[in-house]
Every structure is written in C-alpha cells, then in structure tokens.
Amino acid sequence: MMKMTRRATLCGGIAALAAPALIRPAWAADPIKIGVLSPVTGAWTVYGKAHYQGFELALDEINANGGVDGRPLEMVLADYKTDQRLVVEQANRLVRQERVDLLAGTFSSADRNAAGPLVEAADKILLYPTWYEGQLQEYAPGVCNPNIFMFGPEPTQQVWPYMERMVSQHGKKFFMIGSDYAWPRVTNLFATERLNELGGEVVGEVYIPFNTPNYESVLRQIREAKPDVIFHTLTGSDTVNFRQQFAAAGMKDDYTFWTVDDEEVVTSGLGPEVSSGGYVSFDYFMTIEHPNNKKFLKNYQAKYGADSLMNTVGVGMYNAAHMAAKAIADAGKVETAAIRDALKGMEFADAPQGPIKMRELDNQVITSSYLMQVRDGWTGVNDMFEQIEGKLGIEPQDARCDILPL
Numbered sequence: 400m401m402k403m404t405r406r407a408t409l410c411g412g413i414a415a416l417a418a419p420a421l422i423r424p425a426w427a428a429d430p431i432k433i434g435v436l437s438p439v440t441g442a443w444t445v446y447g448k449a450h451y452q453g454f455e456l457a458l459d460e461i462n463a464n465g466g467v468d469g470r471p472l473e474m475v476l477a478d479y480k481t482d483q484r485l486v487v488e489q490a491n492r493l494v495r496q497e498r499v500d501l502l503a504g505t506f507s508s509a510d511r512n513a514a515g516p517l518v519e520a521a522d523k524i525l526l527y528p529t530w531y532e533g534q535l536q537e538y539a540p541g542v543c544n545p546n547i548f549m550f551g552p553e554p555t556q557q558v559w560p561y562m563e564r565m566v567s568q569h570g571k572k573f574f575m576i577g578s579d580y581a582w583p584r585v586t587n588l589f590a591t592e593r594l595n596e597l598g599g600e601v602v603g604e605v606y607i608p609f610n611t612p613n614y615e616s617v618l619r620q621i622r623e624a625k626p627d628v629i630f631h632t633l634t635g636s637d638t639v640n641f642r643q644q645f646a647a648a649g650m651k652d653d654y655t656f657w658t659v660d661d662e663e664v665v666t667s668g669l670g671p672e673v674s675s676g677g678y679v680s681f682d683y684f685m686t687i688e689h690p691n692n693k694k695f696l697k698n699y700q701a702k703y704g705a706d707s708l709m710n711t712v713g714v715g716m717y718n719a720a721h722m723a724a725k726a727i728a729d730a731g732k733v734e735t736a737a738i739r740d741a742l743k744g745m746e747f748a749d750a751p752q753g754p755i756k757m758r759e760l761d762n763q764v765i766t767s768s769y770l771m772q773v774r775d776g777w778t779g780v781n782d783m784f785e786q787i788e789g790k791l792g793i794e795p796q797d798a799r800c801d802i803l804p805l
Contacts, residue, residue, distance in 0.1 A: 430473035431466075431733055433458075433723070434493030435716075436504035436514065441481025442609065442635040443506050445664050446712050450528070451476055453713030454503060456699055457720030467728050472720070475499055479510070481635075486513040494521045500733045501526070503719055506712065507634065508532055508582040512541025519544060522735050524742075526550060526723055528715025530557055530659070530681065532585030534761060534798035541581075543800035546735065548742055548762045550715040550722075550755075552682040554589035555796040557659050561680055561770045561788065562593045569655040570627025571599035576617060576641070577632030579606035586632055586659065589796075602626050611637055614644045621650065631658040638665055646673045662710040663780050666773060675775045678787070682766045683711040683752040685780050687789065695751040708780060718750050718764075722757065753791045761798035768793045 437451040438444060451474075458472045466472060475497050477489040486505060493499045494517065502518065503526040505511045511527050518525045519540045525547045533553040534542040541547070573594055577583025583606060591601055603624035605617055621629065633641055638661060645651060656677040663685050666674050685696065685708070695717070700707055722745055723738065729745075730737035743759040752767040771784035 428468075428470045430471045431727065432473045432475055432497065432499040433720075434475045434477060434490070434497060434499035434502045436477050436479055436486060436489055436493070436502065436510070438481040438506045438510075439476070439478035441479075443481040445635065445668065446506055446710065447478075447481075449664065449708060449710045449713030450504065450506060450716055452699070452703055452707070453528075453709065453716035454720045456702060457717045457724075459702070460698070461721065461724045467724050468731070472724060479505075481506075483507075483509050483513050486510045487517060490514050490517050494523060499523075501723065501735070501738065503716065503723070504528065507580065508538075508541070509580045511547070512538055512581065515539070515541035515544055515547065518546050522546065524548065524723070524735055524738055526716075526719035528712050528719055530711060532582045533589060533796070534763070534800055534802075535585060536800035538581055538585075539800060543798060543802050545739060545762070545802050548719070548757060548764075550719045550764050551711065552766055552768065552793070553763065553795050554586045554659075556682065556766060556768050556793040557680050558586065558590045559593045560768050560790055560793060561678075562590070563597055564770070564788070565628060565655070565657060565678070566594065566597045566599050571597070572602045572624075572626045573599060573628045573630050574603040574621050574624050574626035574654075575601055575630045575632070576605050576607065576621075578634045578637055579608050582634075583632035587630070590630060607633060607637055607641075609635070609637060612640060614641045617641070618644065618648050618650065621654070626654060628655045628657055631656065632660055634660055639668055642669055642673050651676065663783065664708050664710050666783060667708065667780065671773075671775070671777045674773045675777070677773045678770060679773065679784070680768065680770045681711045682768055683714045684769055684771055684784055684786075685709055686784055687752065687767075687769060687786065689751070689753050691749055691753060692751045694749075714751050718747055718755060721749070722747050756792075758795075761802050763795050763798065765792055765794055767791045 438447040462471050479485040479489045501524040528550045530551040575587045726738045726741035729741040746756045748754045756765040768790045770788040777783040
C-alpha cells in the first residue's frame with residue numbers, strides 16, 4: 400500500500416515487461432505533475448487500490464514511450480481516507496503546495512462535488528473516473544462544470560440498456576435501496592423514469608446512512624412490499640452488511656437482485672454464497688472478451704501480481720491518464736484551457752472495455768456497457784460472471800444543464 404502522499408516519476412513500466420532490467424530515460428525537462436485524489440484507506444479502500452493503480456500503470460506506459468514532448472508525467476498521490484472533509488484539504492494541498500498541473504480522481508459523487516468549487520476557482524482540470532448519477536444543475540459545480548471530465552458511465556448507459564430485459568423477464572415491481580447521497584438518489588430517479596416508461600412501478604425506496612450495521616427493518620419493508628426486483632445502489636461496507644443479512648434471512652432466492660455497484664472487488668468480498676444469481680451492469684469487467692482487455696490485464700497483472708483485481712474505476716483512471724496525455728500533446732502546452740479543448744471529442748481506441756470517446760457536448764464519455772450474472776459456486780474473477788449482454792459505444796442522455804465555457 401502506498402503512503403498517504405506519494406511523489407514519484409513513473410517510468411518504463413512496459414519496457415520492464417520485456418527486459419530484465421528497467422531502463423529509465425534521462426529526462427531533459429521538468430515533469431508534468433498530476434495530483435491524484437484516491438481513497439487508499441477508509442471505507443472505500445476496496446476501490447482505492449485499483450483506482451490509483453490504473454492511473455499509475457498508464458503513466459508507466461506513457462513514460463516508457465518518451466512521456467509527452469520529452470517530459471515525464473509524475474503522479475502526486477493524496478489519500479483522502481474516504482473522508483469527504485479531507486477531499487478539499489488534499490485538493491488544496493495538491494494545487495497550492497504541490498503545484499500540480501491538473502487533477503484526477505475522487506471516488507464518490509459526494510467526493511467529486513466537494514472538489515468541484517476548488518476545481519472551478521483554481522481553474523484546474525479534474526479527470527473523474529467513477530460511474531455516477533449523471534449531470535443535473537442542482538449539483539453544480541461538482542457536475543455541469545467545464546473543467547470536470549467524466550470517464551465513467553451514468554444511468555442511461557449503465558441502467559437503461561437493460562431495463563426492458565429486466566422488466567420483461569423478471570417483473571415490473573422494483574424495490575430500491577441505496578446509500579444516502581447524490582449518486583444513489585439520482586441514479587434511482589433516472590432508473591424510475593425508464594421503469595415507468597415500460598409500465599413498471601417502484602413499490603419501495605429507502606436510503607441508508609453510511610456505516611449502518613443492521614438492516615432488519617429494511618428486510619421487513621422488502622417482504623411487505625413484495626417486489627419482483629431489488630435494485631441496489633448501496634456502496635462500500637454497507638453493501639457487504641446488507642447483502643450478507645439479505646442472504647442470511649433466506650431472501651436471496653425470493654427476488655431478482657440487480658446491482659449497479661458490486662463489481663469484481665466487492666463481489667470477491669461477498670463470496671459465492673451471498674452473491675450468486677445477482678445481476679450486475681457496468682462499462683467494464685475483467686472477464687469481457689475484448690482484445691484491448693486481454694492486453695491491458697496482461698500488463699496490469701505483470702506489474703501488480705497475478706491475483707491483482709481491476710475494476711471499472713481503475714479502468715476509468717487508466718483511460719483518463721492516456722487521454723489527458725494525448726490532450727497535452729495535441730495542445731502543445733500544459734494549460735487548462737488548451738487541455739480542456741483538446742479533450743473534447745477525443746477518442747481512445749485502446750480502452751480496455753472497447754473504444755471510447757469524450758463527448759464534446761457535456762464532457763461525458765461514450766463507452767461500452769455490459770450486463771453480467773454472478774455464477775453459482777464461482778471460485779474467482781475468471782469464473783465469477785456470465786455475460787448476458789454487451790453493447791459498444793453507448794451514447795448517454797445529454798446533461799440536464801448547460802456546461803458553459805469558462
């Protein structure tokens with residue numbers, strides 16, 4: 400595990416795979432510094448490792464190929480310990496003291512929204528990697544911000560493509576349970592819109608404070624509501640607590656379970672008895688059959704170990720690093736306005752989930768989408784998911800706000 404703050408020029412990762420010794424280029428110019436805000440410790444540490452490692456791997460690859468215009472990319476890592484209050488403190492430190500050229504990371508929507516005012520005031524780019532709720536004006540400047548670029552899917556990419564299948568095959572009555580912050584609430588708003596269009600209904604909706612230990616009352620509400628589908632947007636340790644109690648209560652086989660949160664890392668923590676049979680939808684899974692993914696995982700596991708787990712957030716960080724480097728190269732200078740303009744409309748053909756594009760209209764990635772079902776008796780990530788459906792190049796709904804140039 401990295402220390403809370405790490406300054407290291409990342410060089411030659413891919414070269415190291417092919418040679419017995421790492422040969423580092425002699426840099427003739429100062430590094431381009433990128434501040435990475437990551438939950439390395441705390442409640443979301445299950446996501447934090449892949450979060451910063453995806454970015455680090457990309458910088459290795461970029462620097463092994465000469466950096467950007469002869470300058471290395473340097474990651475300055477700040478662990479905000481899954482504490483929203485520390486997001487602003489660490490972001491300020493990266494901008495004011497470390498003098499980074501741009502920012503990447505934060506994990507949750509609440510974290511990103513906390514960083515939004517500073518990003519706007521300091522006029523710094525923020526590369527945001529996580530699946531999220533979409534852009535509504537009431538959450539600006541955490542969204543609807545010309546300096547924030549979204550590299551993860553939003554509900555019309557992650558949920559809408561599969562709602563018709565779920566309703567037709569599993570039923571129209573949905574019970575929604577989520578953590579009590581922006582992402583679950585707005586995700587459920589979008590999900591409900593599509594559900595209503597298909598003649599479905601929400602028969603229960605609850606939002607849970609972080610670190611809730613007991614779910615007995617929620618389980619009782621679910622039984623009383625008699626839904627067909629449990630639509631799940633809990634996060635972190637609350638996911639584990641709820642799902643363990645849900646299974647222990649003998650309810651797992653009584654309902655269809657659909658989560659838009661529990662990727663490889665969380666599912667590994669749940670184990671097969673708790674997780675089997677559930678549906679999961681994301682833009683990336685380790686087992687997707689795409690040639691980009693095979694190359695990416697080979698390099699990732701060569702660097703971090705054969706048992707290292709990757710997920711959608713780490714891939715978002717990986718893609719963000721590569722596209723930011725290309726934007727700086729295309730712009731020919733390390734200035735926020737120039738990087739911002741170069742990122743708009745940019746394509747990245749080597750993304751692990753399949754080719755992606757940053758939409759010029761609203762700084763939202765056009766990306767792939769996959770629906771998986773967790774297999775019975777899985778033994779690891781290689782046999783954890785069965786792919787039910789996959790789609791490339793899913794165009795999201797337009798942001799529900801005006802993203803005005805600065």
